[in-house]
Amino acid sequence: MPAISQPHHRRRRTVRLLAAAAGLATAGALAAALPSSAAPAEAGKPGKLPSRYQDVQLLSFNDLHGNLEPPSGSSGRVTELQADGTSKTIDAGGVEYLATHLRDARAGNKYSITAAGGDMVGASPLISGLFHDEPTIEALNKLDLDVTSVGNHEFDEGAKELGRLQNGGCHPTAGCYTDEEFEGADFPYLAANVLNEKTNKPILKPYWVWKKDGIKVGFIGVTLEDTPGVVSAEGVKGLKFKDEVETINKYARVLQAQGVKSIVALIHEGGAPASGAYNYNCDSPGAGDGISGPIVDIAKNITPQVDALVTGHTHAAYACTINDPAGNPRTVTSAASFGRLYTDTTLTYDRWTGDIARTSVKSANHVVTRTVAKAPDMTELISRWNTLAAPIGNRAIGYISADIPSTGTESPMGDLIADAQLAYGKTLDPETDLALMNPGGVRAGLTYAQKGTEGDGVVTYAEGFTVQPFSNTVNLQDFTGAQLIQVLKEQVSGSNAASPKILQPSSGLTYTLDLTKTGADRIVVDSVKLNGTALDPTATYRVATNSFLAGGGDGITTLGQGTNDLVGTDDLAALEQYLTANSSATSPIAPPATNRITIVQ
Incomplete structure (x- = not known):
């Protein structure tokens, strides 16, 4: 290079x-x-040099x-x-x-x-x-x-x-x-x-x-x-x-x-x-x-x-x-x-x-308060680029009933994205079992009340882009149950011991995170279940992640060791498909309950 x-x-x-x-x-x-x-x-006098400081x-x-x-x-x-x-x-x-x-x-x-x-x-x-x-x-x-x-x-x-x-x-x-x-x-x-x-x-x-x-x-x-x-x-x-x-x-x-x-x-x-x-x-x-x-x-x-x-x-x-x-x-x-x-x-x-x-x-x-005058050259710049982006950005892709925030160890927005990737994964392979989303890839939440003409509760493509701007693909891989337990442990150990990177789980995956303990012990292994059934260490599970995680990103290296890879569309398209299929103006989607990870502290 x-x-x-x-x-x-x-x-x-x-x-x-x-x-x-x-x-x-x-x-x-x-x-x-x-x-x-x-x-x-002395400074300030004709012909004199500046002061020392x-x-x-x-x-x-x-x-x-x-x-x-x-x-x-x-x-x-x-x-x-x-x-x-x-x-x-x-x-x-x-x-x-x-x-x-x-x-x-x-x-x-x-x-x-x-x-x-x-x-x-x-x-x-x-x-x-x-x-x-x-x-x-x-x-x-x-x-x-x-x-x-x-x-x-x-x-x-x-x-x-x-x-x-x-x-x-x-x-x-x-x-x-x-x-x-x-x-x-x-x-x-x-x-x-x-x-x-x-x-x-x-x-x-x-x-x-x-x-x-x-x-x-x-x-x-x-x-x-x-x-x-x-x-x-x-x-x-x-x-x-x-x-x-x-x-x-x-x-x-x-x-x-x-x-x-x-x-x-x-x-x-x-x-x-x-x-x-x-x-x-x-x-x-x-x-x-x-x-x-x-x-x-x-x-x-x-x-x-x-x-x-x-x-x-x-x-x-x-x-x-x-x-x-x-x-x-x-x-x-x-x-x-x-x-x-x-x-x-x-x-x-x-x-x-x-x-x-x-x-x-x-x-x-x-x-940087918003009570001062706007800089006219920046207003012109924003207006010019917004005009170019408007035909794409203003398109409605879904409807929400309330704010869907991106904050918290388990966030409503993170859960929603994981659910969208699980649903998309099932369109590629009906045997897809679960999805995991990296927290750093959830760049924002969705806000119910919006200024302008779009209307409250409307989710535009521009808002979706703000949430997921990386253009990662949604990938499917096979893992054993033992590997998935290791994945959960890597969230809170090794390079992530000091600053855990808690993966956002799709619906059906539940476990307990015990913050009174340290390192990998924070994952209560016996609590890890899929649709109410304990993971079988020897069984094979089909998992959807984005391409960043599929490469072992965020220090979760086991996610880079999956088999039977299948690469799908980009993650924003998966979110759009999910919102379009599961929400309407009369039946907006509600924020997920964030009850998939039980936190002990």
């Missing part, structure tokens, strides 16, 4: 770079050239997932802690509002950088996903995004398609969607730890340096090492993913050798704060005491040469500090997901040393 070529910067970016280059001839450039022992003269604004967000329009339901709200200890929810998100908030935040800040922590695209709503996320890249260009790391979802369609998003060109099979050829991203995607298996080199730039008036800030971008475990095998074919800490430390040394002392790591891996409120203080009582998860160990081991970490992947909100290996506090942030928050971090740059004065770093998350 060839490396992805570097982005070509078009006119808007060129103008910005020329302006920055012109600034290098100013007093700011002279200040950067001063020896560390030389004190710059300069605040640099870093605006960041992560996990946008193509949510150009305001996300609905719980996906479009954030929780805010109040001074009296209560909490309230706030409607948030939508690029029309995100653009206004970012532009307002930049106002008056001469030194401002906008960065992102990956998953800008992938698992996107119809308005973006239908067009292979070209609309989102166009929106990010208009947002003046400077740089982003890759996330795991940037590999949903493989490295070649990621290269097209970076560099432009028409889609190889869908062609061009408009009269103008897609230009690609004006900003660099960074993929320091994603290597071509043949060349052993990064497929994209590993780092990028922002420069203005002699100030230099380096950015290193990585995604989680376990990307192959959460992306289809086809999406990561020909690639290998290296350790996040080792990679960041390696390129921090490279940047230091180039004279870049101020460094920010963009890491598509994250943590879990103790509270879901965006303004929760995860440093109380001490640094990082209120956050757990993979980012904690990563942060503790990244070289002190890195001054701040912008993270993502877990869709959580936090702005806290975690001590670096030298024991010094370092800022670690994440802005939830779907464009509901942005983080504003002040990096105080020391012109004498070229480094960030860590003691002066301040960071906070801010809500």
